[in-house]
Amino acid sequence: MATYRAPADRRRAWTYVPMTALAAFFLFPIVFMLAASLKTDHQIFADMDSVRAFLPVGDLSFANYAAVFDRVPFWRFLGNTLLVTAAVTALGLVVNSMCGYALARMRWRGRGLVFGLVIATLILPFDTTIVPMVYLVANLPWIGFDGLTPVLEFGWLNTYRVQIVPFIVNAFSIFLFAQYFKSLPKGLEEAAAIDGAGWLRTYWRIIVPLSKPVFATVAILTVVTSPATWNAYLWPLMTVQSEELRPVMVGVQYFFQLDTAWGEVMAYISMITLPMVVVFLVFQRAFIQSIASAGMKD
Amino acid sequence: MAIAVERPVEGAAQAAPPPRRRSRSRAEQRAATAFAVPGVVLLLVFVIGPAVVSLVLAFTNARLVSPTPPEFTGLENFQRAFTEDALFRRSLLNTFVFAAVVVPLQGGLGLVLALLVNQRIAGRNLFRTIYFLPVITSMVVVSLLWRFLYQEDGLINSGLSLLTGGAWAGQAWLAEPSTAMGAIVVMSVWQGVGFHMVIWLAGLQTIPEEVYEAGALDGATPWQRFRHLTLPLLKPTFVFVLITITIAAMSLFVQVNIMTGGGPVGSTSTLVLQIVQKGFQQQQMGYGAALSLVFFCIVLALALLQRRLTRDGD
Numbered sequence: 001m002a003t004y005r006a007p008a009d010r011r012r013a014w015t016y017v018p019m020t021a022l023a024a025f026f027l028f029p030i031v032f033m034l035a036a037s038l039k040t041d042h043q044i045f046a047d048m049d050s051v052r053a054f055l056p057v058g059d060l061s062f063a064n065y066a067a068v069f070d071r072v073p074f075w076r077f078l079g080n081t082l083l084v085t086a087a088v089t090a091l092g093l094v095v096n097s098m099c100g101y102a103l104a105r106m107r108w109r110g111r112g113l114v115f116g117l118v119i120a121t122l123i124l125p126f127d128t129t130i131v132p133m134v135y136l137v138a139n140l141p142w143i144g145f146d147g148l149t150p151v152l153e154f155g156w157l158n159t160y161r162v163q164i165v166p167f168i169v170n171a172f173s174i175f176l177f178a179q180y181f182k183s184l185p186k187g188l189e190e191a192a193a194i195d196g197a198g199w200l201r202t203y204w205r206i207i208v209p210l211s212k213p214v215f216a217t218v219a220i221l222t223v224v225t226s227p228a229t230w231n232a233y234l235w236p237l238m239t240v241q242s243e244e245l246r247p248v249m250v251g252v253q254y255f256f257q258l259d260t261a262w263g264e265v266m267a268y269i270s271m272i273t274l275p276m277v278v279v280f281l282v283f284q285r286a287f288i289q290s291i292a293s294a295g296m297k298d
Numbered sequence: 299m300a301i302a303v304e305r306p307v308e309g310a311a312q313a314a315p316p317p318r319r320r321s322r323s324r325a326e327q328r329a330a331t332a333f334a335v336p337g338v339v340l341l342l343v344f345v346i347g348p349a350v351v352s353l354v355l356a357f358t359n360a361r362l363v364s365p366t367p368p369e370f371t372g373l374e375n376f377q378r379a380f381t382e383d384a385l386f387r388r389s390l391l392n393t394f395v396f397a398a399v400v401v402p403l404q405g406g407l408g409l410v411l412a413l414l415v416n417q418r419i420a421g422r423n424l425f426r427t428i429y430f431l432p433v434i435t436s437m438v439v440v441s442l443l444w445r446f447l448y449q450e451d452g453l454i455n456s457g458l459s460l461l462t463g464g465a466w467a468g469q470a471w472l473a474e475p476s477t478a479m480g481a482i483v484v485m486s487v488w489q490g491v492g493f494h495m496v497i498w499l500a501g502l503q504t505i506p507e508e509v510y511e512a513g514a515l516d517g518a519t520p521w522q523r524f525r526h527l528t529l530p531l532l533k534p535t536f537v538f539v540l541i542t543i544t545i546a547a548m549s550l551f552v553q554v555n556i557m558t559g560g561g562p563v564g565s566t567s568t569l570v571l572q573i574v575q576k577g578f579q580q581q582q583m584g585y586g587a588a589l590s591l592v593f594f595c596i597v598l599a600l601a602l603l604q605r606r607l608t609r610d611g612d
Contacts, residue, residue: 012419019414023428026488029443030431032453049456099337107323108330114338121345123601127549127570128594129348131577131586132355135362136348169340199329224434231436233552238578249438252556262446269439280434284427287434288496295497295538 028054033273037064037266044262064267071264072254073243074271081247084163085229089222091168093215099169100177101203105189118178121171126227127234134238137162162239163247167228173218176294180214181207213289220283220290230276248272349594355587362581375588386589389560389567392479396486396568397547404487405539408494409532413524415495416502426499430492437489441556444485448472448557472558475565482553482566490546494539501535502528541604545597569593 031054036044038060047053068074102108103115137156144153156162184207192202208215223229233249240246249272255265280287356375360368379386415426432440447453448471455468471481505528513523551570554560560567560575573593577586 012417015414015417015419019425022411022414023425026429026432026492028453029440029447029488030435032447033443045451048451048453049460053453053456095336095340098333102330102333106326106330106333108327108334110334111330114334117338117341117346121341121349123545123597124345124349124594125545125549125597127551127573128590128597129345129352131573131583131590132348132351133344134578135355135583136344136351138362165340166344169337169344171341171345174337199326199333203333231438233436233438234555234574238574249436252438252442255442265442265446269442273435273439276434276436277431280431281427288426288430291493291496292500295500295535295542 030273033266034270036263037270038062039064039263041261041263044266064261064263065271067261067264068268068271072251072268074248074251074268076244077246077248077251078272078275080160080245081230081232081249084160084232084247085223087160087164088167088226088228089219091164092170092173092222093219095168096170096173096218097177097208097211097215098203100174101181101207103174104178104181105184105207106199118171118174122175124171130234130238133166137166137239157239158242158245159240160245163228163232163236163245167226170222170226172294173222176218176221177211177214180211184210216286217290217293220287221294224287224291352587352590352594355584356591357588358584360584360587362578362583364581368584371584375585376592378585379588379592385564385567386572388564389569389572390592392565392567393548393550393569396479396483396550397544399483400486400547401540401543403483404491404494404543405536407487408491408539409498411491411495412498412502416499426495429495432489433492435489437552438556440485440489441553444481444488445472445557448481473562475562478558478562478566482550482557485557486547486550486553490543494543497539497542498532498535501532505531537604537607540607541600544600548593548596548600569596 035054035056038056039047039058040061040063043058044053047058052058099114099118103111103118139154140156142153142156142161144151156165188206188210189199189202192206197205224231227233227235231249232247236245236247236250237253240250251268251272252265255261255268355368357370357372358368359371359374411429415422415429449455450468450470450473454471455466458466459468469477471477509527509531510523513527518526549570550568551574554566554568554571555574558566560571569589570593573586573589576582576589
């Protein structure tokens with residue numbers, strides 16, 4: 001038996017060689033980052049030409065992490081990122097799913113036009129309109145409050161809303177929702193209408209509970225790929241100057257200097273990477289599924 | 299799933315008779331409008347609006363902050379871009395070169411990874427997780443990390459020196475015009491390939507097992523099975539992967555912004571970097587809008603190409 005299986009086993013064993021080599025290729029920078037974040041700059045460079053570069057050995061301390069807190073208001077940055085990410089994702093789920101629902105399952109005048117609009121903006125990368133976007137948000141009106149008196153203000157620069165509102169709507173999310181809602185069984189609405197439920201109740205009580213997978217997919221894709229959520233960098237760099245509103249990724253700018261303190265840089269980027277890695281490891285199956293279904297849209 | 303349909307809805311007890319068709323359709327019109335309006339308004343203001351503004355500004359000399367109102371200047375911005383602005387032409391070329399190298403590299407490696415983790419072997423989920431890990435790492439983080447790795451006294455050089463027994467002298471990868479773009483290519487593939495591995499993997503898993511069994515019965519070798527069964531069946535995935543990597547590659551920005559600022563001597567400057575530098579940092583909004591329009595046309599062409607390729611597949 002054993003001899004009979006040998007060739008297949010041997011071939012199988014061989015596939016571990018390239019797989020392990022590739023794993024090393026994908027892991028080495030991350031392991032190096034984590035190890036270096038615990039070392040002094042002197043030791044980082046001393047360890048560079050041996051395997052010690054990847055190992056937490058030598059004179060280890062959390063001094064770099066402590067230094068990060070001295071250099072940047074870390075909790076403030078993290079709070080800003082979490083707030084903006086949560087707002088863009090949650091509001092996006094509501095707005096895009098309702099729009100997708102109207103497109104997929106309701107008959108109304110203007111539907112074809114709106115559907116055309118969504119398809120037309122599907123591929124428009126955000127970078128193509130970034131320059132007029134800055135101009136636009138610098139002049140947009142907003143109703144602010146002076147005490148209890150509403151005041152018409154102009155300009156959205158240096159606010160949370162400039163980081164949130166422009167990114168709520170997403171043509172691709174609308175598209176994914178519409179596709180999913182179309183696949184639900186016909187007649188759900190008619191049954192609900194006979195029971196006296198209005199459209200909003202039907203949507204909220206029947207459609208949403210049946211559609212949890214697509215909500216999860218859109219939420220994950222928003223967090224991982226939106227230019228305004230966890231990875232937000234260019235947009236807040238251009239529109240938010242006040243420190244107390246900045247997100248974590250813009251915080252890397254605080255470490256750009258002539259004589260870079262690399263230990264601190266490694267500590268900071270470890271701090272802004274690990275939360276997302278933990279979330280990914282916990283919800284791994286959902287992450288992979290979401291990205292896979294994005295590719296299956298055709 | 300259909301069970302939920304039977305779940306009693308609140309108020310079901312006093313169920314009204316089915317509403318008349320006409321009033322229902324009017325109610326439907328009202329409800330649908332209410333459902334769609336928030337999305338449509340946001341889409342018009344923040345997606346279509348800026349695109350239209352960009353289209354107009356591209357033909358003016360508008361500045362971000364300016365005492366004088368913008369003037370219509372016709373095709374002057376485009377003329378400047380393609381005849382006077384050597385840095386823009388260099389950036390356009392760099393962007394195309396980057397895309398031309400990254401697309402086959404990332405798409406191909408993604409497929410190899412997908413084939414590897416699609417085997418029925420122990421630990422394949424662990425390998426899939428490891429290959430996907432860089433995707434979860436922000437490009438901002440990745441760029442800073444690799445900037446350190448690429449330094450003259452960085453890890454890449456010490457690794458090469460170790461492998462060659464000290465023969466490798468070492469070089470500052472990002473400071474040399476000849477190696478800077480290549481260094482950014484390698485790093486970008488490292489970060490993005492896991493994403494496309496997952497998409498390839500989903501494509502591979504749509505191929506029914508029987509196809510391979512039939513192939514094996516016909517005596518096809520593993521290579522023949524891959525060449526004549528797997529590849530043709532992956533065509534829809536192929537088009538999707540091709541276009542998403544191409545559009546992402548054409549948008550190259552964060553890496554060069556953090557690692558090189560477009561240097562040395564323009565060797566890593568890109569289209570989006572130029573849009574941001576001209577349109578925002580130098581406040582030449584009209585010119586920046588013109589460059590955006592060039593970018594938009596390229597992306598549009600790619601999207602049309604995708605539609606054509608997928609239609610051919612049907």
